[in-house]
Amino acid sequence: MRLGTFLSSHVSRLLLAMTTMALVAFVATPSAGGPPVSRYDALPRPAERLVQPMWLPHCGMRLVEWRSTAALRDETAESDQSLAVIDSTCRDAFQRYADFLRSKHLNKLRAEPDVLPAMSLLPGNVLLDGKASRSLNDLPSRFEAVAPGCCYWGLYVDSLNHLFVRNDPLIKDESGALVTNPRFVRTLTHEISHVLSSRLGVWDIVGYDRQRDEDLAEEFVAFMGLHFPAESSAEDLAFHRGRIPLHGAPPPSQPQPAMPATVSTAANASANTSKQR
Numbered sequence: 001m002r003l004g005t006f007l008s009s010h011v012s013r014l015l016l017a018m019t020t021m022a023l024v025a026f027v028a029t030p031s032a033g034g035p036p037v038s039r040y041d042a043l044p045r046p047a048e049r050l051v052q053p054m055w056l057p058h059c060g061m062r063l064v065e066w067r068s069t070a071a072l073r074d075e076t077a078e079s080d081q082s083l084a085v086i087d088s089t090c091r092d093a094f095q096r097y098a099d100f101l102r103s104k105h106l107n108k109l110r111a112e113p114d115v116l117p118a119m120s121l122l123p124g125n126v127l128l129d130g131k132a133s134r135s136l137n138d139l140p141s142r143f144e145a146v147a148p149g150c151c152y153w154g155l156y157v158d159s160l161n162h163l164f165v166r167n168d169p170l171i172k173d174e175s176g177a178l179v180t181n182p183r184f185v186r187t188l189t190h191e192i193s194h195v196l197s198s199r200l201g202v203w204d205i206v207g208y209d210r211q212r213d214e215d216l217a218e219e220f221v222a223f224m225g226l227h228f229p230a231e232s233s234a235e236d237l238a239f240h241r242g243r244i245p246l247h248g249a250p251p252p253s254q255p256q257p258a259m260p261a262t263v264s265t266a267a268n269a270s271a272n273t274s275k276q277r
């Protein structure tokens with residue numbers, strides 16, 4: 001999912017500057033009810049930032065925030081293996097993006113991206129902690145101004161130059177070993193299409209269209225050989241808990257895995273079944 005650009009980059013930069021001034025003016029005025037959520041609330045607060053941002057060489061991005069999920073500690077904690085998954089996903093996607101654009105007959109303004117975003121890794125599964133305060137699907141106090149509705153696995157906010165992504169680069173396989181989470185790779189690959197199409201100036205040439213950008217991101221996922229749909233939080237939970245085989249659907253003889261009672265009663269029905277963007 002990408003949000004924030006409906007205008008050419010020059011206009012958005014001007015608008016951003018104006019919005020910044022307006023925000024400063026607003027914040028300077030005392031308000032009894034507290035200010036509404038602004039787009040800047042989406043950015044990590046100083047206390048939420050990593051003391052040492054992590055540089056991802058093949059992403060050309062700095063990881064500035066990483067919140068793990070208690071229920072999936074090993075899969076979502078900072079580790080060399082997690083960082084390697086992120087960086088190699090970037091390496092593969094960046095390597096192929098020019099070929100991909102050519103295959104779509106799309107031109108770019110620049111050979112290299114002008115500027116790349118900072119990155120936050122946040123809980124995204126709305127059946128776990130994805131809706132908790134400051135998580136990826138915390139709309140009320142963090143993302144309301146930039147995300148039109150629940151729920152996301154990744155969110156690129158062009159106007160903030162920030163990429164927000166789910167926090168689970170790893171998953172446990174049938175033997176319990178930590179391996180690359182193919183669904184994290186899918187999410188990050190999709191988001192990289194949003195980042196690169198914007199930063200290479202594709203939309204400066206053809207004009208920005210949100211649906212076209214979204215379609216392009218999905219086509220890039222397929223171009224990269226990732227031929228499975230985005231999943232719901234319920235499906236993600238089933239993958240993480242080994243109820244669905246990691247690579248593919250359950251055999252046809254088996255019924256669809258039932259939702260555990262604790263989850264199906266606790267969760268919002270739409271969040272259970274909707275595919276996340």
Ligand SMILES: [Zn+2]
Nearest residue numbers: 001002214217
């Ligand atoms: Zn998207």
